[in-house]
Amino acid sequence: MAKQLISLRVNGSERDCVVEPRTRLLDALREGLGLTGAKEGCGNGECGACTVLVDGRPINSCLMLAVEAVGSEILTIEGLATRDGLHPLQEAFMEHGGLQCGICTPGMILAAKALLDENPKPSEAEIRAGLAGNLCRCTGYTKIVEAVQAAAEA
């Protein structure tokens, strides 16, 4: 089908992007806008590596069409830090060794942000349930959970 020009609001700016209706939000972000923080792991909503926030909700950007996101506020990992420095979750992941290879980290941190926005003092069980949709092959999750706990207490 015909390509079309859409405007996506990403990390606070309006960005133009050429897509087809079938273009996934993940591809529009990575290939259209050069925002390669969101990763493709499984491509069917199992692994969470492509997690971004859309209107504050964590979603799998491999399971959303770019055209569905028109009119919404999108936050990717590139938009999390400010001029003043990294986000407390990013600091906590570094401090506590919450990452090794880093592929899952952007999705993990954004899922954690959504969790803390909703529940600022989660229990360990709530953290584990909140991150159940983000797979990590390196850390064994313990250090990730510790990092989120530390960010919650920061």
Next chain:
Amino acid sequence: MGTAMNAFDYERVATLDELVAALAGDPDGTRLLAGGTDLLVFMADGKLAPRKLLDPKRVPELNGISHNGTLRIGALTRMRDVELHPLVRSRYTALAQGAFEVGSVQIRHRATLGGNLGTASPAADTPPALLVHDAVVKLRGPDGVRKLPLGELYRGPGQTVLAPGEVIVAVKLPEHPARTGSWYIKLATRKAMDIAFVGVAARVTLAEDGRVAEARVALGAVAPVPLLAAEAGAAVTGSRLEDAALAAAAEAAMAASSPISDKRCSAEYRRAMVGVLTKRALRQAAALAEKR
């Protein structure tokens, strides 16, 4: 990736009338795009190749949860919003639990209650809960509106009685009497992101004297469709959930089930677990009923 899906047209619709007319215009080639957590996966796998997707997510009637005695849940309400709604958690606990058991947080922020019903997986987590809550689905199609008890929506795995161009508009749950509790138990290998071996929901309403005034038991993943095991509920009515009454309910639920063996587990195991979980869900529902 990114080109695995077939090419299609995408159109946002603003009203229910527009949605029904557009679906009826090309029922074979047009699909309703709700949360997309099943549809886009089916399309990426090449199992479906619609010509057009209609996106009704901004149609007001299809969204949100409202309450005036009856609880009305718009069909496109996100699973996460169902799970977190205070009234759903307190009065329709089994439904909150069923919604919580679906996929990951990310999936639940996209997946919709109506989508979970329309996809008609026998193992879906919300239908057993909705069945014990006596849910009615409101449908709207080219011939107008009709309302069905949820149990009548299903024809078989992946199949519903929805006519071409007909959509699920809302799910309605009647108000339950005081001293009612409900519970849903999902049995699976993993604690999250898994498909149920067996799902059992129960609702118990207690009378003044502490006996069971009314009970419902519903089963998922053990029949071609989600199933209300009416005789299991009847087996404990009038009882105080003594062991004999629970055993009779378990037997009735097992008799109502018709599980298959597959890669997840055997039919024998499923049937045995229907019995165990029926007792457990009834006890948990009664424990909640005592507190209300």
